[in-house]
Amino acid sequence: MIRSAFFSVGFRPFFASGILFSALALFVWAAFWQLDTQATVLTHFNTVGGFLFWHPHELIMGFALAIIMGFLLTAARNWTGLETAPPFALFILWALWLFARWVMAYGNELPFEVILTSQLAVPLLAAVFIARPIIQKRMWRNIFAPVILVIFALFDCTLLYQVNSHGVIPSPLLHANVLLILLMISMIGGRVIPMFIANKLGIQKPNEPQSVFLTAILPLVVLMITYVLADDFSSTDIFTRIVTTCCAALLFVSHTLRLITWHHKGIWKQPMLWSLWLFYAALPLGFLVLALAPVLESWVHIGSIPIHILALGGVAGLILSMVSRVSLGHTGRVIVHDKVIVAAFALLIASLLVRTLFIAVLGLSSQLIMLSALLAASSCLLIFVRFMIVWLTPRPDSK
Numbered sequence: 301m302i303r304s305a306f307f308s309v310g311f312r313p314f315f316a317s318g319i320l321f322s323a324l325a326l327f328v329w330a331a332f333w334q335l336d337t338q339a340t341v342l343t344h345f346n347t348v349g350g351f352l353f354w355h356p357h358e359l360i361m362g363f364a365l366a367i368i369m370g371f372l373l374t375a376a377r378n379w380t381g382l383e384t385a386p387p388f389a390l391f392i393l394w395a396l397w398l399f400a401r402w403v404m405a406y407g408n409e410l411p412f413e414v415i416l417t418s419q420l421a422v423p424l425l426a427a428v429f430i431a432r433p434i435i436q437k438r439m440w441r442n443i444f445a446p447v448i449l450v451i452f453a454l455f456d457c458t459l460l461y462q463v464n465s466h467g468v469i470p471s472p473l474l475h476a477n478v479l480l481i482l483l484m485i486s487m488i489g490g491r492v493i494p495m496f497i498a499n500k501l502g503i504q505k506p507n508e509p510q511s512v513f514l515t516a517i518l519p520l521v522v523l524m525i526t527y528v529l530a531d532d533f534s535s536t537d538i539f540t541r542i543v544t545t546c547c548a549a550l551l552f553v554s555h556t557l558r559l560i561t562w563h564h565k566g567i568w569k570q571p572m573l574w575s576l577w578l579f580y581a582a583l584p585l586g587f588l589v590l591a592l593a594p595v596l597e598s599w600v601h602i603g604s605i606p607i608h609i610l611a612l613g614g615v616a617g618l619i620l621s622m623v624s625r626v627s628l629g630h631t632g633r634v635i636v637h638d639k640v641i642v643a644a645f646a647l648l649i650a651s652l653l654v655r656t657l658f659i660a661v662l663g664l665s666s667q668l669i670m671l672s673a674l675l676a677a678s679s680c681l682l683i684f685v686r687f688m689i690v691w692l693t694p695r696p697d698s699k
Contacts, residue, residue, distance in 0.1 A: 303387070304387065305692060305693055305694040305695075306691060306692055307387040307388075307390045307391050307394070308387060308694075309373070309374055309377070309630070310369065310370045310371075310372070310373025310374045310377070310384060310385060310390060311370040311371060311373070311374040311626055311627070311630060312370075312691045312692075313370070313390065313391075313394045313691075314366045314367065314369050314370030314373070314394065314397070315366075315367060315370050315623050315626070315627060315687070315691060316684070316687070316688065316691040316692075317366060317394065317397065317398070318362070318363050318364075318366030318367045318370065319363075319367075319620075319623065319680050319683050319684045319687075320680075320681075320684045321358075321362055321363055321366065321401060322359065322362075322363035322616075322676075322677075322680045323677045323678075323680035323681040323684060324677075325355070325358050325359060325362065325363065325677075326359075326673045326674070326676050326677035326680065327673070327674070327677045328341060328345070329351075329355050329673045330669075330670045330671075330673035330674045330677065332351050332355075333666040333667075333669050333670040333673070334666075334670055335666075345405055345406065346405075346406050346407070346408045346409065347404060347405055347406075347408060348403065348404050348407055348408050348415055348460075348463070349408070349460075349463040349464075349469070350469075352469055353463055353469045354404060354405070356474045357404065357459065357474070358401070358404055358405075359611070360474065360477045360478065360481070361400075361404075361419065361452070361456055361477075362400075362401050362404070363616075363619075364481055364615055364616075364619065365422070365423060365452060366397060367619050367622075367623065368448075368449075368452075368481070368484065369393075369397075369422075369423070369426045369449070371622070371626065372426070372430050372445045372446075372449070373385060373390075373426065373429060373430060374626070374630065375445070376429075376430045376433055376434060376442070376445060377433070379433075379434070379437075379439055379442050380433040380434060380436070380437040380439060381437075382432075382433035382436060382437065383433070384429045384430055384432070384433055385429040389429065392425075393422065393425055393426060393429070396418075396421050396422050396425065397422050399418055400418045400419050400421070400422050403415055403418040403419070404419070412460075412464050415460060415464075416457065416460055416461075419456050419457075419460060420453045420456060420457060423449040423450070423452045423453040423456070424449070424450065424453050426446075426449050427446035427447075427449035427450050427453075428446070430445050430446045430449065431443070431445075431446035434446070444487075448480065448483075448484060451480060452477070452480065455473060455476065455477050455480065455528075458470070458473060459473050459474065459477075472527040472528070472530040473527065473528065475527050475607055476524045476527040476528045478607060478610055478611050478615065479520060479523060479524040479527065479610075480524060481615050482520060482583065482610060482614055482615070483517070483520050483521065483524065485580075485583070485614065485615070485618055486516050486517055486520060486555075486583070487517065489576075489580060489618065490508065490513065490516065490558060493562060493576050493577070493580060494506055494508075494561070494562045496572075496573065496576065496625070497562055497564060497567060497573055497576075497577070500566075500570060500572075500573055501564055501566040501567070501570075501573075503564060503566075506561045506562065508558070508561065512554055512557050512558065512561075515550055515551075515553070515554035516551065516554040516555055516558060519546075519547035519548075519550040519551050519554075520547070520551060522543065522547050523543070523544065523547040523548065523551070526540060526543050526544060526547070541594065544590065544591075545590075545591050545594070548587040548588070548590040548591035548606075549587075549591040551583070551584070551587040552584045552587040552588040552591060553584075555580075555583045555584040555587065556584040558580075559577065559580065559581055559584065562577060563577065570637070571637040571641065571642050571645065572621070572624065572625060572635055572636065572637050572641075575617070575620075575621040575624075575645050576618065576621050576622075576625075578617075578649075579613055579614065579617030579618045579620075579621055580614070580618060581613075582609050582610060582612070582613025582614040582617060582652070583610065583613075583614045585609055585613070586606050586607070586609035586610035586613065586614060587606075587610075589602070589605060589606045589609060590606035593606060600660045600661065601659065601660060601663055601664055602660070603659075603664065605655075605656050605659065605660055608652075608655050608656055609652070609656050612648070612651060612652045612655060612656075612672075612676065613652045616648060616676065617645075617648055617649075617652070620644060620645065620648060620679065620680070620683055621645070623683060623687070624637075624641050624683065624686075624687070627687045627690050627691065628690070631690055631695045631696070632695040632696055632697040633690070633696065638686075640682055640685070640686040641682075641683070641686060643682055644679045644680075644682040644683045644686070645679070647675050647676070647678050647679035647682065648675070648676060648679040650675045651672045651673075651675035651676040651679065652672075654668055654671050654672040654675060655668070655669070655672035
């Protein structure tokens with residue numbers, strides 16, 4: 301039996317490990333783009349699919365999925381009042397996640413079956429842990445949580461199969477993974493962000509029209525399916541381009557309406573609130589750039605800018621903000637900012653600007669990619685240092 305505060309609840313090991321891993325992975329990614337250190341990186345790592353695949357795969361399936369699992373393991377326990385994973389089971393899941401990260405970094409020569417099993421075991425086992433109490437309590441409205449983890453496993457299976465069979469990076473599938481995370485953010489964030497703002501500022505929570513909710517969700521599903529079915533982004537398929545542009549335009553409008561509804565001048569005095577609002581604003585901004593990409597390409601380099609706005613701002617930004625909030629609130633501490641948390645938010649915003657605006661204006665360069673990675677890595681490292689003791693120690697109120 302494991303008696304440790306670290307394995308007492310799902311968010312502790314997976315928030316800690318996910319945040320630290322993202323910092324380390326981004327430092328390695330920065331070193332890969334530096335000529336003086338690139339040879340050393342390539343010598344010391346043997347990444348599955350090469351570094352250009354390892355980077356997006358691990359920030360999605362390593363970093364983001366760890367945070368999602370930690371969040372859902374904790375949320376399912378709160379929803380049902382039942383334990384999702386006792387300490388030893390949580391330790392096993394965490395150890396499997398660590399092994400999966402080692403395999404992706406060093407296991408390129410391993411049999412494909414070993415690689416595939418190591419990656420699929422984590423989300424599928426987490427799905428079992430989360431589904432069990434939900435089914436026992438017949439809380440079918442929350443069954444989406446384990447289902448999403450199963451979808452992650454299916455996506456990862458397809459990703460790894462394509463890389464192994466064809467030796468190419470399946471960019472549309474990687475983008476579909478980001479959209480799956482944004483779907484979760486749109487559903488859960490759309491419910492909790494206005495609640496957090498209303499509760500903190502003592503105002504009434506705005507009611508969202510059903511039409512706005514559906515327009516924020518359904519085009520995202522259609523866009524995700526479009527990316528799953530797409531062969532590559534170099535295709536001149538007019539239908540795919542039209543669907544992408546229309547869905548992105550609808551998503552820009554709906555998520556902008558959400559932001560307008562949620563906004564209150566009081567949030568700008570509360571970093572724990574403005575961070576949620578500002579990072580959520582990356583969603584409509586990313587969708588706007590995606591919708592206008594065919595037009596903007598005539599003037600500036602667009603490339604992967606839309607997906608980096610969505611991934612860096614929408615996914616990573618909201619993760620850091622929610623990790624800060626959950627880590628304080630679920631350990632009985634006051635949910636309030638400090639200079640370290642604000643500095644971490646500022647570094648991530650700077651990373652986003654360098655990876656998107658600077659590259660759009662100055663052009664794609666290894667120096668800008670490296671600078672953006674270093675800023676994002678420093679942001680994650682600050683959050684890890686700030687909350688390390690919080691994750692490792694029992695609640696101050698002994699609950």
